[in-house]
Amino acid sequence: MTDDTADATTAATARLLGLRASIDNIDAALIFLLAERFRCTKQVGVLKAEHGMPASDPNREEQQIARLRRLSAEADLDPEFAEKWFNFVVAEVIRHHTAEAERD
Structure with missing residues (x-):
């Protein structure tokens, strides 16, 4: 392997690690956003169950x-x-929502 090839491989590896770190951060953000979304939809489910509204x-x-x-x-x-x-x-x-309605 030539020095130029080794340098290119090292640069590519560093770029790959940086991209993977960004992907990991985005995945973490998505998980927390989904958790927040489900906290909101849980409240919707409770409200629907309390008022006999359909789950869908x-x-x-x-x-x-x-x-x-x-x-x-x-x-x-x-x-x-x-x-x-x-x-x-x-x-x-x-x-x-269906599970919440069945609890009542």
């Missing part, structure tokens, strides 16, 4: 999907991915 709100979900698809397009993120993510999260939220 299809109209709200459709509006949110449209909104998130627009936002993801603006952010250069695949709107299909954003919708899949949202549907995954909503399924978990509805599961929590």
Whole structure:
């Protein structure tokens, strides 16, 4: 291996480590944001259970999907991915809301 190749490899490794550190920070932020989101949706679930409201709100979900698809397009993120993510999260939220309603 030449000195130039070794220098390029060292630089690439340093860049890789920096990118991975950024990814780790973003992942941590996402986890804390999701936790905050679920704290809010838990309150929604309690409110719905107290007032006999359904766990699911299809109209709200459709509006949110449209909104998130627009936002993801603006952010250069695949709107299909954003919708899949949202549907995954909503399924978990509805599961929590249903469990909360069954406790009462």
